[in-house]
Amino acid sequence: MIRDSSRIRNYLWRRKLVIETTFALNALEPWEKLIFFSVLSLLAFLLFRGVCRIFPSQLFVLQQRASYYLWGHEADDRLLRHWVAPPAVKDL
Numbered sequence: 908m909i910r911d912s913s914r915i916r917n918y919l920w921r922r923k924l925v926i927e928t929t930f931a932l933n934a935l936e937p938w939e940k941l942i943f944f945s946v947l948s949l950l951a952f953l954l955f956r957g958v959c960r961i962f963p964s965q966l967f968v969l970q971q972r973a974s975y976y977l978w979g980h981e982a983d984d985r986l987l988r989h990w991v992a993p994p995a996v997k998d999l
Contacts, residue, residue, distance in 0.1 A: 927933045932940060
C-alpha cells in the first residue's frame with residue numbers, strides 16, 4: 908500500500924512535469940526559469956491586487972445596472988454597501 912505522503916508527492920511531481928512540458932520550461936536554463944517565474948509572480952500579484960481593490964467598487968455598478976435592467980430603476984446602493992465597506996467614521 909502506498910503511503911499518503913508518497914501519493915501526494917507523486918501527484919505534485921506529475922503536475923510539475925505537465926506544467927513544465929506544456930510551457931516548454933524544461934528547455935530553459937535555471938536562470939531563465941527564475942526570470943520567467945519572477946515575471947509570472949509579479950503579474951499574478953498585480954492581477955490579485957487589482958481584483959481586490961477594484962472589484963468591490965464594481966459590485967455597486969453591477970448592482971445598479973442589474974436593478975435597472977430587472978426593475979426599471981436604480982436601487983439604493985446602501986443594500987450592498989454595508990456588506991463591502993465598513994461604515995465611515997464621522998469627523999468631529
